[in-house]
Amino acid sequence: MTIKIYNTFTRKKEVFEPLSSGYVRMYVCGITAYDRCHIGHARSAVVFDAVLRYLRYRGFEVNFIRNFTDIDDKIINRSIEEGISSEALADREIRHFSQDMDALGVFCATKEPRATEHIQEIIELIEILITKGHAYTSGGDVYFSVRSFSGYGTLSRRNIAEMRAGARIAVGEEKQDPMDFALWKAAKPGEPKWDSPWGPGRPGWHIECSAMSMKYLGPTLDIHGGGLDLIFPHHENERAQSEAATGKTFVRFWMHNGFVTILSEKMSKSLGNFITIREILEKHHPEVLRLFLLSKHYRSPLDYSPDILMETTCALDRCYTALSEAIHLAERSIKKQRLLTYEAKESIETLDHLKNRFEYAMDDDFNTAQAIGHLFDGVRALNRLGQEAEKRPSVLYAEPLKFGVQTIQDTFRVLGLLNQEPDAYLRNRNLEALGLLGMTEADVLKVIKDRTRAREEKDWATADRIRDALEAKGIILKDGPDGTFWTIKPLT
């Protein structure tokens, strides 16, 4: 069994083998720390988190680096607006990022380097490029000479001659070629600056990733990931700089995730339609967002709407409900030794095959959408097994039920899902939703008590009136042999 990955460079799925057997060098472009992360950042983070988890699950040791861009035009501009230092701004937004990632259950990288902590490495790399004739100084700036690197444009499949014709040169830039890009920018008065052989200034955006990836992973990466929009110019430029400097292949597998749209429109600051991770997590469980982000193949566009998260909540609840009920059924003390039914055996077979199917889907370019489909088959099988156990109790059901719960949890957890203890998840979700309604559990339990009395007196009209009144608020009652339980409909 081998993993296949779609490589942006060749535009094909290729069999994945790391350069060093069993050891994967992986680098993903992190954020520019100047604002809160939105759902697009969440997608990239969660997708590559799933890639990381799956590679580890398959037995690879993964050295995973995700950087922070903590010096940049946007950071400088925003820090001036806010009247704080660019350093303070970047620190704050990196902290926010880490909070969001923790909430989403995204693993930390092996190392999360910051650009400003690697100025020395960046300068050394630029010097190599100058020495080799791939870069030149101009005033206090240093530019990469695009025409000195013959493969420029191969990754993004762009025609350089045509782009050159349409390119603009900003005022004050002294480039030999319009396509050349800055490796080092001379500091304007008042800007943050670092000393360099070319005078005080700061690194260009692209060079930091080359310098940091080389420092921590060496000249050749197995996987380099990021959003689709980074292909050009960012990754094209990274590739040019890195290969010009080392003469070696920079990246073996380029992976790019698709965009998130909002109500079918591109998310952008100018349209004002972006939604932050924090805003979503105020109303939804983090695993709901994760399940949503992984429910479509990572390379396809993904459309966000409030409704879709409500649907996803229903789907996730279904999983936790199934686990919870199976656990309780498995814990019952039954002495009968009745044989398992045909339906039960069929369900056990489905659960037996779950891991294989999951791996088959994930091996195919991390097809999480298909994998999740299989996982829901597992949930159905578990429910069915529980149904049989309830109808024809037998001690022989306990082990298969436990096995089913274990299998589903083990499998979903590779995607970072179903990490919660099922009863705790369901209870917390209900209590939180109740809080949003301005009610407490005591309020609901009192009403349920009243209704139980009515039911005992067979006063169905009153019982139904109480149930309907709660339902109007989104509280659903379930009458069972052990009493009445309440649950809450997912809210948008």
Next chain:
RNA sequence: GGCGGCGUAGCCAAGUGGCUAAGGCGACGGUCUGCAAAACCGUUAUUCCCCGGUUCAAGUCCGGGCGCCGCCUCCA
């Protein structure tokens, strides 16, 4: 204009040329229930935007339309 992608049921969404086109949400019918809910069972795409072609066989490959979208400037 250049480059790339997409168009599968009411909605979301998989689908390696070949058994009955996954899965989720929703809807409807049944089992269960005082009635409900949950769960389970069943139904919900004779067909994959349209037209040609290749093939014994196409949602899947090729050509041509139509429609939608992204990138080409900072952007996950």
